[in-house]
Amino acid sequence: MYYKLLLALVLLIxxxxxxxxxxxxxxxxxxxxxxxxxxxxxxxxxxxxGMLIGWLGRAQMAHRNRKRHRL
Structure with a gap:
């Protein structure tokens, strides 16, 4: 988990x-x-x-998967 945060901080810098x-x-x-x-x-x-579009796309996919598992 910490490696993702470290990588994000390095990329931000x-x-x-x-x-x-x-x-x-x-x-x-x-x-x-x-x-x-x-x-x-x-x-x-x-x-x-680009990050916002990716985040929204991932959220949409997660929503679809939750919807499929409820049926």
Whole structure:
């Protein structure tokens, strides 16, 4: 159990170092929106969105499995 926490902390530190080293401002165009953001912050946001999608997908699968076992 502790190795997962340690691994998560190491990855968090590496991501934070990456964000702090990549402060170059980039232009983002998405559909009709245009905004500027630092490259590191953009990568952090994409990482967090990916983690959220993965967490929601896993929760949905767990819900389906619980529902199947009740029947």
């Amino acid at each position: 590496l991501v934070l170092i990456f964000v702090l080293q990549n402060t170059t401002i980039v232009d983002i165009n998405f559909l009709v929106w245009k905004f500027t953001l630092s490259r590191g912050l953009l990568v952090l946001i994409v990482l967090l969105v």
